[in-house]
Amino acid sequence: MFNMTKNVVANLFAKSSTRLYPFAVRGHFEGFRGTLHINIDECIFCRTCMIKCPSQCIAVDNKAGTWTCEAMSCVYCGVCVDVCPTGCLSMSKEHRPVATEKQTMAYQGVPKKKKKEAAE
Amino acid sequence: MLETIPLSLDQVAAVAKECFDDGWRQVTMSAVDCGEAGFEILYHYDKDLVMKHYRLSIPKETVVPSISPVYFCALLIENEIRDQFGICFSDIVLDFGGALYLEAEVRAMPFCKVSVAEKQS
Amino acid sequence: MARTILPFGPQHPVLPEPLHLKLTIEDETVVEALPTLGYVHRGLEKLCEVRDFNQMIQIVERVCGICSCLHALCYCEGVEQIMGVEVPRRAKYLRTIWGELHRVHSHLLWLGLFADAFGFESLFMQFWRVRERIMDIMEATCGNRVVVSVNVIGGVRRDLTPEQCAWIEQEVAIAEKEIRQLTSTILNDYTVKKRCCGKGVLTKDQAYQLGAVGPMLRGSGWAQDARQTGYAAFGELGFEPIVEFDGDCYARSAVRFRETLQSLDLVRLAIARMPAGETATNVGGAGDDDTPQVIGGKRGDIMQAYNRDKSHRVVAAPPPNLDIPAGAIAAKVKGKPQGEAVTRVEQPRGELMYYLKADGSKHMDRVRIRTPTFANIPPLLAMLPGCELADVPVIVLSIDPCISCTER
Numbered sequence: 278m279f280n281m282t283k284n285v286v287a288n289l290f291a292k293s294s295t296r297l298y299p300f301a302v303r304g305h306f307e308g309f310r311g312t313l314h315i316n317i318d319e320c321i322f323c324r325t326c327m328i329k330c331p332s333q334c335i336a337v338d339n340k341a342g343t344w345t346c347e348a349m350s351c352v353y354c355g356v357c358v359d360v361c362p363t364g365c366l367s368m369s370k371e372h373r374p375v376a377t378e379k380q381t382m383a384y385q386g387v388p389k390k391k392k393k394e395a396a397e
Numbered sequence: 398m399l400e401t402i403p404l405s406l407d408q409v410a411a412v413a414k415e416c417f418d419d420g421w422r423q424v425t426m427s428a429v430d431c432g433e434a435g436f437e438i439l440y441h442y443d444k445d446l447v448m449k450h451y452r453l454s455i456p457k458e459t460v461v462p463s464i465s466p467v468y469f470c471a472l473l474i475e476n477e478i479r480d481q482f483g484i485c486f487s488d489i490v491l492d493f494g495g496a497l498y499l500e501a502e503v504r505a506m507p508f509c510k511v512s513v514a515e516k517q518s
Numbered sequence: 519m520a521r522t523i524l525p526f527g528p529q530h531p532v533l534p535e536p537l538h539l540k541l542t543i544e545d546e547t548v549v550e551a552l553p554t555l556g557y558v559h560r561g562l563e564k565l566c567e568v569r570d571f572n573q574m575i576q577i578v579e580r581v582c583g584i585c586s587c588l589h590a591l592c593y594c595e596g597v598e599q600i601m602g603v604e605v606p607r608r609a610k611y612l613r614t615i616w617g618e619l620h621r622v623h624s625h626l627l628w629l630g631l632f633a634d635a636f637g638f639e640s641l642f643m644q645f646w647r648v649r650e651r652i653m654d655i656m657e658a659t660c661g662n663r664v665v666v667s668v669n670v671i672g673g674v675r676r677d678l679t680p681e682q683c684a685w686i687e688q689e690v691a692i693a694e695k696e697i698r699q700l701t702s703t704i705l706n707d708y709t710v711k712k713r714c715c716g717k718g719v720l721t722k723d724q725a726y727q728l729g730a731v732g733p734m735l736r737g738s739g740w741a742q743d744a745r746q747t748g749y750a751a752f753g754e755l756g757f758e759p760i761v762e763f764d765g766d767c768y769a770r771s772a773v774r775f776r777e778t779l780q781s782l783d784l785v786r787l788a789i790a791r792m793p794a795g796e797t798a799t800n801v802g803g804a805g806d807d808d809t810p811q812v813i814g815g816k817r818g819d820i821m822q823a824y825n826r827d828k829s830h831r832v833v834a835a836p837p838p839n840l841d842i843p844a845g846a847i848a849a850k851v852k853g854k855p856q857g858e859a860v861t862r863v864e865q866p867r868g869e870l871m872y873y874l875k876a877d878g879s880k881h882m883d884r885v886r887i888r889t890p891t892f893a894n895i896p897p898l899l900a901m902l903p904g905c906e907l908a909d910v911p912v913i914v915l916s917i918d919p920c921i922s923c924t925e926r
């Protein structure tokens with residue numbers, strides 16, 4: 278009984294133990310793997326990310342110069358970011374917004390010319 | 398490298414009994430598909446954090462004596478191996494008949510590299 | 519007397535995951551229990567044939583949603599054993615820290631669910647509130663909340679800065695205080711005792727012979743814990759397993775409760791003793807090939823500061839005054855594993871065993887995963903006969919079932 282009264286009084290005067298959500302948003306920590314981004318201009322279409330991705334959600338076409346990622350299949354492991362030789366992939370700490378349909382991230386870049394073609 | 402003790406088919410039950418009486422705990426059994434050479438089943442036992450492994454090599458279509466009468470806990474493992482590799486065990490305490498995970502009408506053994514199509518008894 | 523067969527599950531309020539039990543009951547007493555599995559079988563072991571051995575790390579992490587780090591740890595230790603790699607000491611300590619944090623959050627999750635199973639909803643909320651602190655640590659240090667993806671072959675992908683270590687210590691201290699406040703509720707409460715004491719008794723001999731693992735085994739009086747084998751940094755931390763002797767639901771929850779506190783101590787101890795140094799090592803195995811594989815690093819300006827040869831290999835440690843963010847250290851995996859290994863780690867639910875067979879190609883030949891719940895189901899079948907129907911949910915939950923693990 279005594280314990281309970283103590284608790285009741287303490288709870289009456291304590292701060293709310295939950296966040297008042299729409300006014301206080303939690304946010305994410307630095308370094309959280311939230312969304313995958315690509316800087317397509319730096320991509321050399323080497324296909325390393327496509328080969329290393331454990332969920333195989335990246336498709337790179339080195340002839341057409343396209344880079345696509347099935348956003349809904351990505352598991353946010355960050356392996357592609359680690360293996361990319363040019364460092365054009367990165368992860369930001371915000372979540373991808375809720376979607377009603379499956380999304381594909383598609384980018385069109387300039388495919389690297391073969392040495393022979395470049396010389397011409 | 399893994400130290401294993403070779404085991405032959407007729408010793409399986411006797412060795413299990415011996416381990417049981419000696420106070421070994423059964424950790425698990427692992428089945429491996431070795432292609433043409435058939436299957437390998439490894440029996441892992443543990444006592445005071447030391448493990449020992451027995452390796453049983455069998456050709457395909459062999460019926461292996463079950464150790465579940467000795468180690469009751471082997472029944473799930475043996476049923477699982479039956480489901481995944483189609484290796485049959487005789488006298489499992491509780492035989493699901495290849496339907497622990499799979500539906501009864503599935504005949505292809507999912508974990509074999511070459512699927513065993515026909516059902517063994 | 520007439521017997522009734524009662525289906526228990528796969529959908530049941532106390533079960534977070536689908537386990538189906540066919541209970542034969544006489545009046546209110548269970549006389550037989552038969553399990554049916556297969557609702558969440560995903561065939562992850564089979565995936566080793568199409569994913570290479572580095573990608574398997576992310577796959578095995580998804581065997582279990584709660585203790586992902588320990589699955590990856592067990593797998594990586596196995597591959598390292600095959601390839602003869604010695605992991606840097608700092609990486610071992612980091613693995614220990616993250617592994618123990620996983621144990622803490624898993625046990626808190628379970629304690630909450632357990633409280634919920636006998637209708638104690640506010641206790642459930644309290645435990646999960648403490649758990650949120652641990653999840654925050656995970657998110658801030660690993661990058662993900664649950665499936666943390668920090669282990670790689672040869673080490674870990676992220677490092678802890680001194681500020682992060684201090685912050686973890688602080689959070690862990692608060693979490694410990696909050697957990698201790700809940701001690702009297704979970705361990706001394708009249709209702710809780712009434713529902714748990716003497717229910718689902720597993721005797722000492724039974725537990726051993728039926729192959730029980732983890733808190734099931736220790737709740738029945740066996741001082742056996744895979745952490746005693748000294749994987750990761752446990753060999754250097756001086757570890758004593760927690761044992762209870764009654765073998766009932768109460769003993770098992772007491773083991774888990776005390777282990778939570780012990781794990782928090784281990785986290786602090788590991789942080790205090792963590793040596794400086796590299797967090798990942800280069801892996802060169804049998805059958806070298808020339809494709810450089812760089813894993814676990816962030817390119818860009820940080821890497822520019824490293825001395826690197828052409829193939830992205832770190833040839834010298836980064837200068838000490840460089841401000842290195844977490845996750846900046848690269849390791850290189852070269853070569854393919856060939857051989858066999860068996861590794862064990864202690865998961866929150868018990869001992870986890872991996873049998874790995876590699877044939878020298880980039881795919882593993884066989885990845886056999888024996889999860890703790892798989893080993894704990896036969897003891898469950900032995901505990902159920904003779905108990906009251908109303909106790910079945912509590913007893914089933916007391917093994918901490920993780921069915922996705924079981925079926926993989």
Ligand code: SF4
Binds near residue numbers: 322323326361362366
């Ligand atoms: S690894 Fe990087 S450079 Fe290569 S294709 Fe992928 S994004 Fe482009």
Ligand code: SF4
Binds near residue numbers: 346353354356358
């Ligand atoms: S984060 Fe992981 S799953 Fe997602 S695209 Fe990159 S490698 Fe694939």
